[in-house]
Amino acid sequence: MEDLHFNCPALFLILPFTLLPSLSTSFSPCNFPAIFNFGDSNSDTGGISAAFGQAPPPYGETYFHQPSGRYSDGRLIIDFISTGLGLPYLSAYLDSVGSNYSHGANFATAGSTIRPQNTTMAQSGYSPISLDVQLVQYLDFRKRSQTFHRQGGGVFEKLLPKEDHFNQALYTFDIGQNDLTSESVCSRREGWVHNTGPLGCLPYVLDRFLITAAQIDKFGCATPFNDVAQFFNHQLKEAIYGLRRELPAASITYVDVYSVKHKLITQAKRFGTEIEFPASHLFLQNVKKDWMIVLLLLLVFSGFHSPLVACCGHGGKYNFNRFRKCGATITVRGKETLIADSCRDPSVRVNWDGAHYTEAANKWVSEQIINGSYSDPPIALCMSCNRIEH
Numbered sequence: 001m002e003d004l005h006f007n008c009p010a011l012f013l014i015l016p017f018t019l020l021p022s023l024s025t026s027f028s029p030c031n032f033p034a035i036f037n038f039g040d041s042n043s044d045t046g047g048i049s050a051a052f053g054q055a056p057p058p059y060g061e062t063y064f065h066q067p068s069g070r071y072s073d074g075r076l077i078i079d080f081i082s083t084g085l086g087l088p089y090l091s092a093y094l095d096s097v098g099s100n101y102s103h104g105a106n107f108a109t110a111g112s113t114i115r116p117q118n119t120t121m122a123q124s125g126y127s128p129i130s131l132d133v134q135l136v137q138y139l140d141f142r143k144r145s146q147t148f149h150r151q152g153g154g155v156f157e158k159l160l161p162k163e164d165h166f167n168q169a170l171y172t173f174d175i176g177q178n179d180l181t182s183e184s185v186c187s188r189r190e191g192w193v194h195n196t197g198p199l200g201c202l203p204y205v206l207d208r209f210l211i212t213a214a215q216i217d218k219f220g221c222a223t224p225f226n227d228v229a230q231f232f233n234h235q236l237k238e239a240i241y242g243l244r245r246e247l248p249a250a251s252i253t254y255v256d257v258y259s260v261k262h263k264l265i266t267q268a269k270r271f272g273t274e275i276e277f278p279a280s281h282l283f284l285q286n287v288k289k290d291w292m293i294v295l296l297l298l299l300v301f302s303g304f305h306s307p308l309v310a311c312c313g314h315g316g317k318y319n320f321n322r323f324r325k326c327g328a329t330i331t332v333r334g335k336e337t338l339i340a341d342s343c344r345d346p347s348v349r350v351n352w353d354g355a356h357y358t359e360a361a362n363k364w365v366s367e368q369i370i371n372g373s374y375s376d377p378p379i380a381l382c383m384s385c386n387r388i389e390h
Helices: 017-022 047-052 077-084 131-150 163-168 203-208 223-246 257-266 281-286 289-300 359-369
Strands: 035-039 104-106 170-174 190-194 251-255 329-332 335-338
Touching: 035 077, 035 131, 077 170, 077 359, 131 163, 190 223, 223 251, 223 257, 257 359
Parallel strands: 035 104, 035 170, 170 190, 190 251
Antiparallel strands: 329 335
């Protein structure tokens, strides 16, 4: 699967024509030299793995061909955002091996919450590195990296961001799935904030919690959990409006990832792998009738499927077992055997392990959000450094 690349025109706004005259400023594409990301497992590129050990195979199998610290078979939305802006993948702040922070850092860790949890990771599965800790790590990282630069840098000159990168960077936030509590997030200058997705459509929620038949909607999702997610998103949006008033010089974009993911899950067969036919009309003329039928069927059914079933798991209605999660093994006669393996083709599946999305789904979501169609204000990612009056 290819990287996500996008071109940014001189003016890329998704605005009604009647509003265009009110734009007195001519906007130019942004040139983000770095990205600093804060979040949970939806954007963790190796933080929690560096602290508590790697997620096991088959995690990472699709793109990296080995575990990469990501809770997916391949890349995450933050990876596609990075490459789309012409930047390398973000190194996790906690990962001391092979990391390069010259173009930013990723402070996200799987299991992170917005508010600190009064529990241990062993007890609850929540990361001790909540959002407030991530912000402390960022402030310390910024201060110490510039100290090294002022002292001559040495090898760190090539591995740490330049001082002006911090003011020119894109700050991304993708957190809330683990706690669903409303809390303001802080942004330095340009912020790109994702709301939380439809939790009621995740296999781990559908399998783990007591949900009555009356609480299941026509798509198979748990209505109460989606209602809570939408309430959280409303509160998050209000908090961002408040931040804009407090930080009038900042450009903070709210991204409705919920709607994108809900659309993908509830209309899965409409989206996904595209089949390309040879351009020659002779091809179509020479194909036997039976093969034409097969090709047409492939075209119709080439989208995603089984969106409520985990690709990697171990049995049950949703292929999710919280005691035998993706990558789980058992020992038989002294030999370790993988029992929670990947499905045959992750590229046509939406959910990876019950709680996270496949690389294919992450790429599709990224393609929908970068042009600003689901943003408030409705501005493309590559233009998001420009402030729009509200």
